[in-house]
Amino acid sequence: MENTIKKTxxxxxxxxxxxxxxxxxxxNAVNMxxxxxxxxxxxxxxxxxxxxxxTLLRAVNRMHELYPDIKITGEILLKGENILKMxxxxxxxxxxxxxxxxxxxxTMSIYENVIAGYSLNNVHxxxxxxxxxxxxxxxxxxxxxxxxxxxxxxGTFLSGGQQQRLCIARAVAxxxxxLLMDEPTSALxxxxxxxIEQLLLELKKQFSIVIVTHNMSQAARISDMSMFMxxxxxxxxxxxxxxxTNPKDKRTEEYLNGQFG
Amino acid sequence: MKGMNALNYRVLKDRLFFGMxxxxxxxxxxxxxAIIWELGKKGLKQINxxxxxxxxxxxxxxxxxKGSGEVIPGGIANGIMGTLLMVTLAALVAIPVGIFSGIYLxxxxxxxxxxxxxxxxxLLQGTPSIVxxxxxxxWVVKPLGAYSALAGATALAIMMLPLIVRSTExxxxxxxxxxxxxxxxxxxxxxxxxxxxxxPSAFGGLFTGILLAVSRVMGETAxxxxxxxxxxxxxxxxxxxxxxxxxxIWEFYNDPNLVDMIWSSSLFLMMLIFILNLIAKxxxxxxxxx
Numbered sequence: 001m002e003n004t005i006k007k008t009x010x011x012x013x014x015x016x017x018x019x020x021x022x023x024x025x026x027x028n029a030v031n032m033x034x035x036x037x038x039x040x041x042x043x044x045x046x047x048x049x050x051x052x053x054x055t056l057l058r059a060v061n062r063m064h065e066l067y068p069d070i071k072i073t074g075e076i077l078l079k080g081e082n083i084l085k086m087x088x089x090x091x092x093x094x095x096x097x098x099x100x101x102x103x104x105x106x107t108m109s110i111y112e113n114v115i116a117g118y119s120l121n122n123v124h125x126x127x128x129x130x131x132x133x134x135x136x137x138x139x140x141x142x143x144x145x146x147x148x149x150x151x152x153x154x155g156t157f158l159s160g161g162q163q164q165r166l167c168i169a170r171a172v173a174x175x176x177x178x179l180l181m182d183e184p185t186s187a188l189x190x191x192x193x194x195x196i197e198q199l200l201l202e203l204k205k206q207f208s209i210v211i212v213t214h215n216m217s218q219a220a221r222i223s224d225m226s227m228f229m230x231x232x233x234x235x236x237x238x239x240x241x242x243x244x245t246n247p248k249d250k251r252t253e254e255y256l257n258g259q260f261g
Numbered sequence: 262m263k264g265m266n267a268l269n270y271r272v273l274k275d276r277l278f279f280g281m282x283x284x285x286x287x288x289x290x291x292x293x294x295a296i297i298w299e300l301g302k303k304g305l306k307q308i309n310x311x312x313x314x315x316x317x318x319x320x321x322x323x324x325x326x327k328g329s330g331e332v333i334p335g336g337i338a339n340g341i342m343g344t345l346l347m348v349t350l351a352a353l354v355a356i357p358v359g360i361f362s363g364i365y366l367x368x369x370x371x372x373x374x375x376x377x378x379x380x381x382x383x384l385l386q387g388t389p390s391i392v393x394x395x396x397x398x399x400w401v402v403k404p405l406g407a408y409s410a411l412a413g414a415t416a417l418a419i420m421m422l423p424l425i426v427r428s429t430e431x432x433x434x435x436x437x438x439x440x441x442x443x444x445x446x447x448x449x450x451x452x453x454x455x456x457x458x459x460x461p462s463a464f465g466g467l468f469t470g471i472l473l474a475v476s477r478v479m480g481e482t483a484x485x486x487x488x489x490x491x492x493x494x495x496x497x498x499x500x501x502x503x504x505x506x507x508x509x510i511w512e513f514y515n516d517p518n519l520v521d522m523i524w525s526s527s528l529f530l531m532m533l534i535f536i537l538n539l540i541a542k543x544x545x546x547x548x549x550x551x
Contacts, residue, residue, distance in 0.1 A: 061446060093448035103443040107461040120449035120457055167443070174447065 012036035013208040019074035029055045031232040042209045044223035051229040053212045061095040062088040096171030098181045102163035104155030111151040117174040137173040141165040161192025181211040197222050228252045304524030312336035323518040340509040342495045350414035355421035363429020382423040394484030410503035413489030421474040428470025432463040465548025472541040476534040482507035
């Protein structure tokens with residue numbers, strides 16, 4: 001593909017190599033994507049509905065395995081290791097995921113939700129260690145002061161924005177190499193959205209973040225690098241500043257100007 | 262003016278229709294109240310402490326008591342214990358088997374095999390209980406050479422199974438896919454996703470299904486006649502003949518001196534099922550899927 005941009009960088013955290021994903025044989029939802037993602041940066045994936053941005057993101061933590069019809073070809077390297085050859089359970093511990101709608105476990109307390117990544121994997125710590133993980137993770141997402149007195153309450157009692165931060169805490173508790181976010185603020189109000197965006201800017205000091213968003217201004221506000229996808233192809237991948245001021249592809253420019261999407 | 266009349270006629274027709282709905286809903290409720298009233302009126306006087314702690318009286322004792330105008334001595338303790346024993350045994354088998362089959366149906370809803378399971382459970386649900394009794398007779402009573410609580414429990418377990426399978430499947434399918442994805446995204450193994458996240462989230466529905474299955478088989482008589490047979494004593498031995506409340510009701514019916522006990526036993530069974538249903542409702546409400 002002529003327009004596919006191959007961007008090589010030093011020490012990438014995540015690399016897509018000729019990655020294609022198809023739901024139906026012969027029709028790629030993600031088509032030959034090549035890109036290297038920077039460590040400790042926020043990379044935004046933008047594009048109109050159905051462009052394959054979520055599909056690309058979900059390929060990284062092997063979520064597609066839930067649906068046996070989906071076929072993946074190419075390579076995804078996480079710190080140089082091909083995750084398509086690893087055990088999916090191992091991949092998912094290294095690539096944390098935050099979903100579109102907050103989905104805390106309804107039967108678990110706030111505390112249990114944060115530690116769930118360990119307890120579900122049968123990793124047991126002493127209580128003091130567990131307490132520490134819960135506190136650091138909740139502090140990481142700025143939720144500690146709000147919930148420290150109600151850790152035994154159900155996670156579902158929190159507001160939508162708090163629930164989403166709880167889900168981020170649950171993901172970061174496992175100290176993943178990369179944090180994948182699938183439109184994490186699309187179900188939230190502007191105040192909660194702003195809160196999460198500020199949080200991501202803090203979190204990128206510790207984690208590499210890939211965020212799918214259909215909100216261009218969000219990508220412009222928080223991301224360091226941006227990808228623009230259209231009909232399964234990666235059209236453009238560049239520094240966010242460059243892409244928003246001086247897009248190279250006509251389709252990117254049209255999308256950013258709101259002419260489609 | 263003519264149009265007005267037509268309108269009035271239409272309003273009247275609607276009112277009449279709604280009146281019919283109310284009338285027929287009353288016709289459903291009236292027999293239920295009548296049953297409870299009848300059972301309470303005739304059965305309540307027999308219910309005392311002995312009713313729960315003593316075994317069923319002999320015909321002679323009952324006749325003597327009736328002759329002197331006293332309430333019939335004794336109770337239905339042998340039946341209560343037998344019912345408890347057999348329902349517990351049946352539940353111990355039917356709950357795990359039913360839940361795991363239900364998980365399979367919810368997880369692989371469209372395979373050929375799950376179609377077979379679904380068809381067979383539907384068939385099993387419609388199978389007359391006497392047929393299941395005969396099967397349990399052939400499978401357990403014959404080989405063991407004796408009527409037993411085990412045989413009774415086998416019949417009851419088979420009857421509970423389809424109810425638990427389908428309620429598990431339906432509850433699990435109501436859970437949002439995002440819940441499963443959230444658990445898998447943490448790298449959790451499949452068994453932990455199902456047992457530690459999905460099943461607890463479905464607890465309300467599972468528990469309600471189990472309680473309804475229990476209350477359904479609690480009143481079963483026909484399969485127990487062919488399997489547990491009945492006993493005049495409290496029996497904890499699973500390979501001996503055992504009594505059950507519905508079996509006692511049948512025995513009381515066949516003994517003119519014990520006829521009064523029918524009403525109190527029926528009232529007891531009815532109340533028990535009423536309470537189970539009440540609990541099931543409360544649990545379903547409290548643990549409903551958000």
